Amino acid sequence: MKTVRIxxxxxxxxxxVLVQGWLHNKRSSGKLQFLIVRDGSxxxxxxxxxxxxxxxxWEAGDAMGQESSLELTGKVKEDKRAPGGFEVEVTGLKAIxxxxxxxxxxxxxxxxxxxxxxHLWLRSQRQHAILRIRHAVVKATRDFLDDQGLTLxxxxxxxxxACEGTTTLFGVPYFDEGTAYLTQSGQLYNEANAAAHGxxxxxxxxxxxxxxxxxxxxxxxxxxxxxxxxxxxxxxxxLAEGLICSVVRRVLETRKEELKTLERDVAQLxxxxxxxxxxxxxxxxxxxxxxxxxTQWGSDFGGTDETVIAQAYDRPVVVHRFPSxxxxxxxxxxxxxxxxxxxxxxxxPEGYGEIVGGGERMSSAESLLARIHEHDLPEEAFRWYIxxxxxxSVPHAGFGMGIERVVTWICGIDHLRETSAFPRTLYRIYx
RNA sequence: UCCUCAGUAGCUCAGCGGUAGAGCAUCCGGCUGUUAACCGGAGGGUCGUAGGUUCGAAUCCUACCUGAGGAGCCA
Numbered sequence: 001m002k003t004v005r006i007x008x009x010x011x012x013x014x015x016x017v018l019v020q021g022w023l024h025n026k027r028s029s030g031k032l033q034f035l036i037v038r039d040g041s042x043x044x045x046x047x048x049x050x051x052x053x054x055x056x057x058w059e060a061g062d063a064m065g066q067e068s069s070l071e072l073t074g075k076v077k078e079d080k081r082a083p084g085g086f087e088v089e090v091t092g093l094k095a096i097x098x099x100x101x102x103x104x105x106x107x108x109x110x111x112x113x114x115x116x117x118x119h120l121w122l123r124s125q126r127q128h129a130i131l132r133i134r135h136a137v138v139k140a141t142r143d144f145l146d147d148q149g150l151t152l153x154x155x156x157x158x159x160x161x162a163c164e165g166t167t168t169l170f171g172v173p174y175f176d177e178g179t180a181y182l183t184q185s186g187q188l189y190n191e192a193n194a195a196a197h198g199x200x201x202x203x204x205x206x207x208x209x210x211x212x213x214x215x216x217x218x219x220x221x222x223x224x225x226x227x228x229x230x231x232x233x234x235x236x237x238x239l240a241e242g243l244i245c246s247v248v249r250r251v252l253e254t255r256k257e258e259l260k261t262l263e264r265d266v267a268q269l270x271x272x273x274x275x276x277x278x279x280x281x282x283x284x285x286x287x288x289x290x291x292x293x294x295t296q297w298g299s300d301f302g303g304t305d306e307t308v309i310a311q312a313y314d315r316p317v318v319v320h321r322f323p324s325x326x327x328x329x330x331x332x333x334x335x336x337x338x339x340x341x342x343x344x345x346x347x348x349p350e351g352y353g354e355i356v357g358g359g360e361r362m363s364s365a366e367s368l369l370a371r372i373h374e375h376d377l378p379e380e381a382f383r384w385y386i387x388x389x390x391x392x393s394v395p396h397a398g399f400g401m402g403i404e405r406v407v408t409w410i411c412g413i414d415h416l417r418e419t420s421a422f423p424r425t426l427y428r429i430y431x
Numbered sequence: 432u433c434c435u436c437a438g439u440a441g442c443u444c445a446g447c448g449g450u451a452g453a454g455c456a457u458c459c460g461g462c463u464g465u466u467a468a469c470c471g472g473a474g475g476g477u478c479g480u481a482g483g484u485u486c487g488a489a490u491c492c493u494a495c496c497u498g499a500g501g502a503g504c505c506a
Contacts, residue, residue, distance in 0.1 A: 031463040049463075065457085081464065100457065101441070106467045107455045108443055112498050168504085185506060210505050211432075217505070225506085300505085328506080345506085357506040400506045427498075 001073060007041035009086040012076045019046070019088060022123070023068045025106055026061075033061045035090075036083070037072070042257075043125060045082040046072055048090040057093040065100035067123065115417070119431045122421060129258035130418050133251055134407045138203075140250035141224050141401075144243050145201050150226055153193040155186030155202040160381060168209040170219075182207035185400060188330075188385055190227035191361060194396055195388055201226040213426050215415040216303065216353055218404060220424040227398035233332075233342040233360040236397035237318055240346060240356050241276050243401065244316060248272040251410050264412040268350060271314045278318045281340065284309055300326050307351035316355070320344035329371040332360040332395075342397070352409035358399020365389035 004017040021039030028034065033048040048061045064070065074088035081087075103117055104124065114121045121127055142152070158172070158180045174180035186202040193200040203224045210217070226243075228236060248269050251259070259266055279287070285297050288305045295305050300322075310317060321340040324333050331341035343359030362368045365386050372382055379386075407419040417423040422431065 025467080027465045027468050029462045029465075029468090032465075034465050034468085036466090045466085047464080051463085079464095081466080083466065102456085103441065105442060105456050108467095110443075110499080113442070115498095187506080206506085208505070212503090212505060213499095214501070214505095223506075302502090354506080359506095402506075 004076075005041040006037070006039050006044045006084075006086075009042075009044065009076050013078055013086070014076065016073060016075050016091065017088070018071065018073050019044075020071050021069070023064050023066060023070060024123075024125075025066060026064070028062070033058075035061060035064075035072075037070070037088075038123070038125075038128075042084065044084055044086055044088060045079075046074060046088040046090050046093075048093060053090055053093065057090070060093050060095045061090075064095050064098055065102065066105070067102040067120075068099045069096040070094065071096060111415075115428060116430070118422060125261055127418065129255075129261040130407070130411050130413065131421060132258050133255050133262075133411055134403070134419055136251050136255050137247050137403060137407050137410065138222075140247045141243065141403075142203070143250075144246040145224070145226060148199070148239065148242070150199040150201045150228075151193075151197040153190075153197060153200045153202060154204055155183065155189035155193070155225075157183050157204065159183045168211075170207050170209045184208055185223070186225050187227065187398065187400065190225055190398060191385070191388055191396060194227040194229045194398070195392065195394075198230075199226070199228050211426055214303065215417075216405065218416055218420060218423050218425060221416075221420070222403040223400050224403065225398060225400040227396065229394050229396045231360075231397045232395055233320070233344060233358075233397055236358050236360070236399050237320075237344050237346070240358065240399050240401065241274055241316075241318075244276075244346070244356070244406075245272055245274055247406065248410060259411075262411050262413065264410075268314075268412070269410065272349075273315065276316050276318050276346070277313050278320055279309070281319060281321050281323065284319045287312065298323055298325065303353060306347050306353040310347045310349050310351055310353070314349060316346050316348055318344050318346050327359070329375045329377065330361050330368065332362045333367075344399075348405070348409040350409070350412070352405065354402075355405045355409060356399050356401045358397065360395065360397040363389060363393045363395050365393070 001018040003020055004012050019037060019039060021037045023035055024038045024043060025036040026033065031050040035046040035048065037044055037046050048058060050058050071094050072090050073092040074090040077087055077089055078085060079087045104120055158174065160180065169181040169184060171179040171181055184206055190200055190202055201224060205220055206223045207220055209219065226239060252266060252269055288295055288308050291308045293305050293308065295302060309319065321334055322343045323339060324331060324341040327341045327343050331343050334340040334342055341359060345354050346356035347353060348355045368386055368389055372379055404416050404419045408416050417425060
């Protein structure tokens with residue numbers, strides 16, 4: 001008999017099928033067993049009637065504890081009483097591996113315990129839904145950028161020095177070359193790739209050794225970074241806007257069930273449409289100060305500030321032209337007033353904070369060299385980067401989008417760590 | 432690095448100076464439509480660690496360890 005995945009039940013109503021999976025939960029009476037079975041594609045209820053199966057099948061159901069692996073045969077039926085709308089009327093049931101004492105019971109658990117058992121927690125309905133949404137986000141991101149004519153050119157994970165010379169990096173011994181560092185951004189290499197391919201993106205893991213201990217930070221996270229040649233700040237941010245709208249639309253279309261499992265208010269996501277509002281840094285400062293923030297002009301926003309700004313809108317907001325002094329050395333100054341840089345962040349609604357950061361890159365070799373000296377960076381390490389301005393320099397811009405932050409926002413959950421199968425945080429590297 | 436809170440059964444917690452408790456999980460029994468099923472019974476403990484106060488400490492004090500939340504930091 002052919003194995004049918006639970007997600008495909010709709011096309012097999014009335015047929016006898018084989019299901020291979022695990023026992024998620026069980027309820028039973030003297031003559032009936034209700035097995036909630038999951039097979040990776042979904043969850044379904046299997047009903048075993050003592051009178052309707054061979055005795056060994058009934059005993060198998062009786063003996064199985066939570067998360068036992070099993071194979072069953074039965075007829076697919078539509079039934080409103082069953083979770084998911086379909087159930088299987090079991091004709092045969094066999095345990096592959098009987099297990100008891102699965103640590104994660106259907107009752108409440110604390111985060112520490114769940115994180116300690118992350119390898120098992122992944123099987124729960126909620127975690128399953130979140131990671132399925134993450135997959136949709138990644139797929140939609142790639143599809144959108146590919147359709148816009150960008151070429152995927154991945155950048156290295158081992159790097160010789162700080163990309164921006166500011167944040168803390170993880171160092172690893174690298175043969176006789178001394179210390180290599182895990183990348184914190186593919187951007188500088190992206191600029192080289194953009195000069196070769198015109199429009200590129202990289203998509204991979206990035207690493208930050210900051211001792212951040214908040215619900216918005218991981219030490220290892222995934223970031224997609226598009227970079228466009230012959231482009232200005234507005235061009236890059238328009239691409240980001242299209243990307244975000246496209247990703248949200250895709251999740252709404254293809255992950256309805258998962259959003260329902262997470263009890264996500266989809267009305268909030270349906271509002272995500274172009275155009276996004278643009279807010280100048282100066283106006284953003286005025287806005288948060290009027291709401292009682294102590295943040296002064298010339299500083300970056302705190303977590304609370306971002307929430308206050310985002311709450312003023314029902315869709316993501318673009319905050320642009322941060323002072324050059326608080327941005328990375330390679331940001332192009334605004335020609336109208338060089339105190340400001342051609343940079344922008346996109347803040348997600350509902351207090352989820354920054355999901356995109358980007359800007360226009362400095363295109364003059366002389367200005368860039370001056371900046372490198374101002375920031376006290378080793379000129380030799382950036383020789384290749386300056387070369388990009390010596391051989392056919394063009395205006396170019398790009399941005400980075402943090403995948404986990406986007407997934408957290410779309411799922412409407414309160415902590416970044418659930419969006420990664422095995423999140424790396426300040427005090428946890430097991431499992 | 433700083434601030435706050437918490438460590439008691441496998442899990443979630445109550446107990447806050449005088450016999451170690453509950454719900455869930457596990458095991459046994461009952462129930463033909465359950466929805467975190469329900470009902471009855473059983474087993475399960477170095478009260479985070481070390482010291483101190485006391486006739487007596489899970490409970491009060493000190494230090495340390497571990498974790499959570501937040502701040503700082505952070506495309």
